[in-house]
Amino acid sequence: MNSATISTRKTIIFREAARLFRTKGYSGSTLRELAKRAGVKGGSIYHHFNSKQEILFMIMEYTMTNLITKVSQEIEDVESPLEKLRNAIRVHVEYHTVDADETYVADAELRSLEVTNYKKIVKMRDHYEKLYKEMLEEGIAKGEIRLENVTIASRALLQMCTGISYWYNPEGPLTIKELADSYVDLFFHGVCEKKEA
Amino acid sequence: MNSATISTRKTIIFREAARLFRTKGYSGSTLRELAKRAGVKGGSIYHHFNSKQEILFMIMEYTMTNLITKVSQEIEDVESPLEKLRNAIRVHVEYHTVDADETYVADAELRSLEVTNYKKIVKMRDHYEKLYKEMLEEGIAKGEIRLENVTIASRALLQMCTGISYWYNPEGPLTIKELADSYVDLFFHGVCEKKEA
Amino acid sequence: MNSATISTRKTIIFREAARLFRTKGYSGSTLRELAKRAGVKGGSIYHHFNSKQEILFMIMEYTMTNLITKVSQEIEDVESPLEKLRNAIRVHVEYHTVDADETYVADAELRSLEVTNYKKIVKMRDHYEKLYKEMLEEGIAKGEIRLENVTIASRALLQMCTGISYWYNPEGPLTIKELADSYVDLFFHGVCEKKEA
Amino acid sequence: MNSATISTRKTIIFREAARLFRTKGYSGSTLRELAKRAGVKGGSIYHHFNSKQEILFMIMEYTMTNLITKVSQEIEDVESPLEKLRNAIRVHVEYHTVDADETYVADAELRSLEVTNYKKIVKMRDHYEKLYKEMLEEGIAKGEIRLENVTIASRALLQMCTGISYWYNPEGPLTIKELADSYVDLFFHGVCEKKEA
DNA sequence: GATGAATGAGGTTTCATTCAT
DNA sequence: GATGAATGAAACCTCATTCAT
Numbered sequence: 085m086n087s088a089t090i091s092t093r094k095t096i097i098f099r100e101a102a103r104l105f106r107t108k109g110y111s112g113s114t115l116r117e118l119a120k121r122a123g124v125k126g127g128s129i130y131h132h133f134n135s136k137q138e139i140l141f142m143i144m145e146y147t148m149t150n151l152i153t154k155v156s157q158e159i160e161d162v163e164s165p166l167e168k169l170r171n172a173i174r175v176h177v178e179y180h181t182v183d184a185d186e187t188y189v190a191d192a193e194l195r196s197l198e199v200t201n202y203k204k205i206v207k208m209r210d211h212y213e214k215l216y217k218e219m220l221e222e223g224i225a226k227g228e229i230r231l232e233n234v235t236i237a238s239r240a241l242l243q244m245c246t247g248i249s250y251w252y253n254p255e256g257p258l259t260i261k262e263l264a265d266s267y268v269d270l271f272f273h274g275v276c277e278k279k280e281a
Numbered sequence: 282m283n284s285a286t287i288s289t290r291k292t293i294i295f296r297e298a299a300r301l302f303r304t305k306g307y308s309g310s311t312l313r314e315l316a317k318r319a320g321v322k323g324g325s326i327y328h329h330f331n332s333k334q335e336i337l338f339m340i341m342e343y344t345m346t347n348l349i350t351k352v353s354q355e356i357e358d359v360e361s362p363l364e365k366l367r368n369a370i371r372v373h374v375e376y377h378t379v380d381a382d383e384t385y386v387a388d389a390e391l392r393s394l395e396v397t398n399y400k401k402i403v404k405m406r407d408h409y410e411k412l413y414k415e416m417l418e419e420g421i422a423k424g425e426i427r428l429e430n431v432t433i434a435s436r437a438l439l440q441m442c443t444g445i446s447y448w449y450n451p452e453g454p455l456t457i458k459e460l461a462d463s464y465v466d467l468f469f470h471g472v473c474e475k476k477e478a
Numbered sequence: 479m480n481s482a483t484i485s486t487r488k489t490i491i492f493r494e495a496a497r498l499f500r501t502k503g504y505s506g507s508t509l510r511e512l513a514k515r516a517g518v519k520g521g522s523i524y525h526h527f528n529s530k531q532e533i534l535f536m537i538m539e540y541t542m543t544n545l546i547t548k549v550s551q552e553i554e555d556v557e558s559p560l561e562k563l564r565n566a567i568r569v570h571v572e573y574h575t576v577d578a579d580e581t582y583v584a585d586a587e588l589r590s591l592e593v594t595n596y597k598k599i600v601k602m603r604d605h606y607e608k609l610y611k612e613m614l615e616e617g618i619a620k621g622e623i624r625l626e627n628v629t630i631a632s633r634a635l636l637q638m639c640t641g642i643s644y645w646y647n648p649e650g651p652l653t654i655k656e657l658a659d660s661y662v663d664l665f666f667h668g669v670c671e672k673k674e675a
Numbered sequence: 676m677n678s679a680t681i682s683t684r685k686t687i688i689f690r691e692a693a694r695l696f697r698t699k700g701y702s703g704s705t706l707r708e709l710a711k712r713a714g715v716k717g718g719s720i721y722h723h724f725n726s727k728q729e730i731l732f733m734i735m736e737y738t739m740t741n742l743i744t745k746v747s748q749e750i751e752d753v754e755s756p757l758e759k760l761r762n763a764i765r766v767h768v769e770y771h772t773v774d775a776d777e778t779y780v781a782d783a784e785l786r787s788l789e790v791t792n793y794k795k796i797v798k799m800r801d802h803y804e805k806l807y808k809e810m811l812e813e814g815i816a817k818g819e820i821r822l823e824n825v826t827i828a829s830r831a832l833l834q835m836c837t838g839i840s841y842w843y844n845p846e847g848p849l850t851i852k853e854l855a856d857s858y859v860d861l862f863f864h865g866v867c868e869k870k871e872a
Numbered sequence: 873g874a875t876g877a878a879t880g881a882g883g884t885t886t887c888a889t890t891c892a893t
Numbered sequence: 894g895a896t897g898a899a900t901g902a903a904a905c906c907t908c909a910t911t912c913a914t
Contacts, residue, residue: 093873109392111308114908127911128874136909166473192389195306220472229472236455236463237472243444244437251436258433266433274471275417275426275434276363290898312884324886325899333884487894503786505702509888521890522895530888560867586783589700614866623866630849630857631866633842634835641834652827660827668865669811669820669828670757684877706905718907719878727905 094132097122098146101139102185110140110189110196140193141201147183147190148208154179155215165223170268172219173245177264180249188249213238241271291329294319295343298336299382307337307386307393337390338398344380344387345405351376352412362420367465369416370442374461377446385446410435438468488526491516492540495533496579504534504583504590534587535595541577541584542602548573549609559617564662566613567639571658574643582643607632635665685723688713689737692730693776701731701780701787731784732792738774738781739799745770746806756814761859763810764836768855771840779840804829832862 100121104113115136119126133139158175159168180187190205197205216238223229231237245267252263297318301310312333316323330336355372356365377384387402394402413435420426428434442464449460494515498507509530513520527533552569553562574581584599591599610632617623625631639661646657691712695704706727710717724730749766750759771778781796788796807829814820822828836858843854 107392109306109308111306112393115910116908124873125875127876127909130910131873195304196309223472228474230474231472232466233455233463236460237467239444239448240441240464240467243447244441247436247440250440258430263433266430267437269429270434270437270471271467272471272473274467274469275420275428276469277425277427311882313882321898322900324884324901327885328898501786503700503702505700506787508886510886518894519896521888521897524889525894589698590703617866622868624868625866626860627849627857630854631861633838634858634861637838637841638831638835641830644834645830652824657827660824661831663823664828664831664862664865666865666867668861668863669814669822670863671819671821705903707903715877716879718880718905721906722877 093122093124097124097129097132098139098142099185102143102183102189105140105143105193106185106188110136110193137198137201140189140196141205143186144190144193144197144201144205145208147186148205148212150183151176151179151187152208152212152215155212159215159219164228165219165226166228166272168219169216169223169271172216173241173268173271174261174264176242176245177248177267178260180246181252181254181260181263184249184252184254187246191246191249213242216241244271290319290321294321294326294329295336295339296382299340299380299386302337302340302390303382303385307333307390334395334398337386337393338402340383341387341390341394341398341402342405344383345402345409347380348373348376348384349405349409349412352409356412356416361425362416362423363425363469365416366413366420366468369413370438370465370468371458371461373439373442374445374464375457377443378449378451378457378460381446381449381451384443388443388446410439413438441468487516487518491518491523491526492533492536493579496537496577496583499534499537499587500579500582504530504587531592531595534583534590535599537580538584538587538591538595538599539602541580542599542606544577545570545573545581546602546606546609549606553609553613558622559613559620560622560666562613563610563617563665566610567635567662567665568655568658570636570639571642571661572654574640575646575648575654575657578643578646578648581640585640585643607636610635638665684713684715688715688720688723689730689733690776693734693774693780696731696734696784697776697779701727701784728789728792731780731787732796734777735781735784735788735792735796736799738777739796739803741774742767742770742778743799743803743806746803750806750810755819756810756817757819757863759810760807760814760862763807764832764859764862765855767833767836768839768858769851771837772843772845772851772854775840775843775845778837782837782840804833807832835862 097118101113101118104118104121107113115129116126118139119129122129129139133142154175155172158171162168162171194202194205194209217234220229220231220234220237224231224234248263248267252258294315298310298315301315301318304310312326313323315336316326319326326336330339351372352369355368359365359368391399391402391406414431417426417428417431417434421428421431445460445464449455491512495507495512498512498515501507509523510520512533513523516523523533527536548569549566552565556562556565588596588599588603611628614623614625614628614631618625618628642657642661646652688709692704692709695709695712698704706720707717709730710720713720720730724733745766746763749762753759753762785793785796785800808825811820811822811825811828815822815825839854839858843849
């Protein structure tokens, strides 16, 4: 689903679903309301999707695929681990402000997935998390990063950055670039003025 | 509701509700299942709570009250802003591992609150967030903290620490103390070895 | 149940039940609300009555007994059929303003009775209606009343007079006596100025 | 809802609802039974009506509209007040035997209406009652009617005539015309043979 | 492709009633 | 006599899904 170019009915439903699921949660959303928002009547959704669950799954799969692809591309040819991390954070933040609905849903609705779908998405999540762990480990190996627990750190980083889609307002004063820079700075150097806090 | 001492039927329902809401979400949870888990029959829940919504609200109110009280006490007589922050983070982390179900729900189900309840809880959240902003601002004023945007930083901190209740397993290898220390270290100093990353 | 003298808890429940059933109907009334109005807690009602249905039945039986007794006494030693009718209407109207709740319920809730109770009350109703039919027939026999259909007339009369308990306000301008006189006049002479309308 | 011509599922539900509400009262009726009587399964009713309350309201609104329209038309071009009254009573009686279920419900279930609906129907009732009061007043003005209290008389008349829908059996011996004539006669001349009763 | 009607399973809630205290 | 907790049946209503048109 290339949301940039084609805007068929299916795309509209997809996007409205993300928006609706974000607002009311998957269980709290009804297909009737989705239909209304998408400008169709009740059962028409079933011409495009086989079930409510399928819509959710496609949103999450689409989002995870995008995240993995974008971040992978961005760090592919970079040498420095810190440079990689900086790029990754920037792309992550950016994407969480552009497709804020989809990323919010992908983050919040894991528990609403049926078991088969759940496994698929968890696998993608692990893959994505692994990208960060590898960057951190590489940084440690090269002496650029000091860290006790890579798992905690990568989770903390992702949690903190993913949270952006919970509150970011594209019409607010902050540009995406400033936001990304703030997060990079925070994660790299913390808030203390001196080392011995 | 003092969950440590009394364990009436109401307390049991309360706790099972937190556990259930955490697992399946508020909308995805049914009172039938809650009743079964709490060991009562269907309608008996309504002797203790007026509605499903009320249970949710009580969980969130209880959690926010606890968080505000605990953190306030912990920073009350402390001089150094960094010491305050360290204590606050420790209490926050600790509480998110002790009442993990309740804190998870309090974090994730804001959107499931009806408008009146929503306003009350948001007010408490703002209060709680303000505690952190004030610590950060005090730290900046005293030259112990360098920071561009206090709002972003406090949100990032809370998001990152709150995330603990999403994955922490009390039977895993990490002690709460180690966990708290890791988060303090991360937020204070970041991951970079040197300043010029 | 002598409502004039004793006022035990049972009497209070009885009266509040009539008031409640009148306002919300039998099916629309709950024992919890009745309990609250009567100043007791939930299940205490069952110390005085065996079931909700029993309360209803007692209200209706009490009312019909009263009506039959009062009217019978009032016409017992009277010669003239018209005088009898006048007295009966007066008593009927009077009682429908005094025990307005009970009479309203007795009139409106026949359908809420279970089959055994239903039969008993219908028998009393028929008895009561028969009193009026007999007065009318006696009046016809003595040439004081002209009428085509005694059943229709007695029903019309009772319907019209019973309706009082639907709207009569004891604090309004009309006295009970004026009201009764109006109904007697209406039923005796109609509204036409001349005979050939 | 033109019950004479179209007979869609919605119309069927509407009519069965009137019949059911009449038999068991609004509160005493269940949508399950209504569904069964209308030949649909449970929730299907909600494709045609938004709630049980809406069905009740529609029955009452439909009935009051019909009554007002029919009576208004019938008296519109008539000169004599008594002739008007005669026509009005005839139409009223007729309609209460034709749509006996609906008129019964409209009469008996005022108290089951929610506040907004209640106000609307009471307004229509007042309008209808006013038609009768005006006829009576006009008759008094022209010297054709003698009457002390127009309100009492119009209420007594309506109560007495409306009562028909409580017992009229279309398969019984009485034709509608005879019935109407009896009521007109009763209300016009009363039952007394002579004036001085 | 779209729609409106229908379904049936299940959701939250209510309520008469029972019973140990 | 009174109470508060508990029950279970049933109430109204919702909703994902199907299907004939």
